[in-house]
Amino acid sequence: MKFLLFITLVVLSSAVMADKPYGMGGCGLGSQLMGKEGNQILAITTNGTGTNTFAISSGTSNCVTAAEQTALIKNFIEANHHSLVTDMAKGQGDSVKTLASFYGCDSDLFASKVQQNFETITNGKESATQIMVHINTMIENNDSLNAKCTHVI
Amino acid sequence: MIRLMLNVLTSSNLNQKSFLMGLLWGALLFPSFSVFAQDWHDPQWLKLLRYNKSLFGYRSEADGKNFFLHPDGRTSPEKELKAFVKAISFGEGDVHCRFPARFRWIKKKHPEIATPITPCEKLDEFRGRLKAKSLFLVFSSYYLNNPASSFGHTFLRLGKNPRGQSDEKVQTELLDTGINYGAETGGANPVWFAIGGLAGFFPGSYSAIPYYYKVREYNDFESRDLWSYELNFTEEEILFVVDQVWELGHTYFEYYFLTENCSYHVMTLLEGARPSLNIVKDLTYLYVIPADTIRILNDHKLIETVKFRAAPSTIFYQQLKMLRPSEQKMMMSLYDGKKELNPELSRERRALIYDTALSLMDFKNAKAVLKGDEKIHAKKRPLLVGRSKILIRSPDLDFSDKMKEAPHKGHRSKRVALGYLNAKGKNKIDFEWRFAYHDLLDYSPAYPHRTKLEVGRTSFRIDGQNLQFREFQLLDILSLGKWDRFNRASAWKVKFGNYQTRYKNKELTTQGTSLGYGLSFHSRYFSPYLLAHGEASYISEELYKMKLAYGADAGVLMDFSNQWKIYSVFEIRINPWNESQWLNEIRYSTQEFAFGGHQRAFTINGDQEYGLNFYFYL
DSSP states (O other): OHHHHHHHHHHHHHHOOOOOOOOOOSTBOSOOOOOSSSOHHHHHHHSHHHHHHHOOOTTOOSOSOHHHHHHHHHHHHHHTHHHHHHHHHHTOSHHHHHHHHHHTOOHHHHHHHHHHTHHHHOOSSOOHHHHHHHHHHHHHHOHHHHHHOTTOO | OHHHHHHHHOOTTOOHHHHHHHHHHHHHHSOOHHHHHGGGGOHHHHHHTTEEEETTEEEESOOOGGGOSSTTTTTOHHHHHHHHHHHHHTSOSSHHHHOHHHHHHHHHHOTTSOOOSSOOHHHHHHHHHHOOOEEEEEEEOOBTTBGGGTTOEEEEEEESSOTTOOOOSSOOGGGSEEEEEEEOOTTOOHHHHHHHHHHTOEEEEEEEEEHHHHIIIIIIISOOOEEEEEEOOOHHHHHHHHHHHHHHTTOOEEEOSSSSSHHHHHHHHHHHHSTTOOOGGGSOSSOOOHHHHHHHHHHTTOEEEEEEEOOHHHHHHHHHHHSOHHHHHHHHHHHTTSOOOOTTSOHHHHHHHHHHHHHHHHHHTHHHHHTTOHHHHHHHHHHHHHHHTSOOOOOOOOOGGGGGGOGGGSOOSOEEEEEEEEETTEEEEEEEEEEEEEOTTSOOTTSOTTEEEEEEEEEEEEETTEEEEEEEEEEEEEEEOOBSSSOBOOEEEEEEEEEEEEETTEEEEEEEEEEEEEEEOOOSSEEEEEEEEEEEEEETTTTOEEEEEEEEEEEEEEEOSSSEEEEEEEEEEOSSSSOOEEEEEEEEEOSSEEEEEEEEEETTTOOEEEEEEEEEEO
């Protein structure tokens, strides 16, 4: 399990770009497009981030490979990093719930466990990968979580 | 022709013999090519390809050439349909993959048409990843203290949960997909952006990205509340939306900031999916205001439910209300990193104080937090760690009050007014037209409070036998930002246009700009403010001179309810040509109309005028 995670992380760290599409707000601002005639939708699904961000399964699909699943989670953590960390400290909130759904965990149990392990999972300078690794370890070391999370990578 | 018949009959599991049999049958039974061609009148064909009819015939709004198969496709829905039918009839090619919405349409009309054999891997992957089962229109409201954002922004959200079941225990809203229409401005500077946006120089197109990016962008980064309106679209109609988004990904449109903007292209997408809808025609030709499109959807009974997602600023002020004054002080010293919380407080109260401090951190430093600014994160860290040690869950915040403020509950943004005026014993009648949007005394739900944003206010007066033109205000903004301990927003105003001034007891027309800057304090009912004022204008009557003026405005807005409001302002002008005046106004307003009265007094000779005013929102 851990070996697989390690492999996928090595592969992904080179492939996945950090992406913060924050533009100005309002009508027509802050969109990132490709060429005039290129298929915008296709472009988003085929570039580095797109593949991951789009392939979102809410954790219920069994047909995604572990590598894809890892990429999804990592991308989600990257894009939602700060609200996720805040939610973890509070032991509630929809970014934590969503993260729990990736692992197929019971969201209430997951939320309270990440709160209890907050200082292990985060250190104020943690990367998305580190959050993932720590959460994986947390699930593996916790019997009640391990039993209840159906999609542990 | 024959190729078409072949295709109509061919499906991959036919062997050659039955294939030939089918060919025979087909010649007898199936509609001919010319029958298909008649279908170009079908409203859905016209709407999927964004055709508009004018005196000069049909023309599609799509500007990309790849959107059409026939060279004349942009202006001829008939030729385009023929070309499309011909293309799919070859049974090969990927036309059905490139234009899945058109293919879905023709398959709906003529189920006997066989699907071409080329598989659409990328399209299937796209559909599979979206897993769209429900459809929402999302309205992103204004930013705090920025009236320029008042018009809002709309985009679609394709939900993974089945229609009407968005409140599942495992909330997947963040993993839904946001469908946005926006302009590619290529980092244009604001001036070029304004000109290009008005003139349609920028290409606009659709994009599909995970909804969590939209939440982070609007909710967190810009502190704008998000409203999700679930639409009563069937699964098939939703599939049409998905396929259209894919199909429109091939093309682009000229982006017009006022008319063919984000909201307009959301409406056309909805009409393409449900052609019996005629909502685009309800939009004005001059401009499309996002909030107005929500009221149109509501009028057409498309909306099933409304859901509110609060921005950090909204969350903060909600939590703040729940804190006692002593706890507010503790929260501030905690926020500033000065003092830990008193451990004798209950866990619940400590959790709430921490939560409030965290919301304040996220809202005051939104951009720094999201960009990973080290100083801010060092300041936030102790709050996070402190909160994580209180192992309880805070109760959900109650935003039911916000529902009364939902965007569809506001007044319409155009307004006409009729006024009766008495000045020095003379009776006068005023007419006024306002293109948009809201003033301090208008009905408040759904609009930024304590804000005036008026565009294109034009007025005429009948004075005895004369009809005189009085004002054309291109822009008139007054924003009373909230100055408090937590957020030091300023109050300011900008006025630009053609308006009235007084010189030696005479009213004169002037063209100019007026600016003001100052402070405003908010309490529940009273919001006083003070602005320093500067003005540069050209007086085009009698004097023919450029003039500068300065002074101050002292005013108070009394906001008793959504309906009842009183406004009083004393405008002091220190210069020889614009006189100080005192204006008092009272108004009762509803979602449809308003009425009220005003009194104006000029200080130099004590001239007074009294008026009664009636307003209708259109």
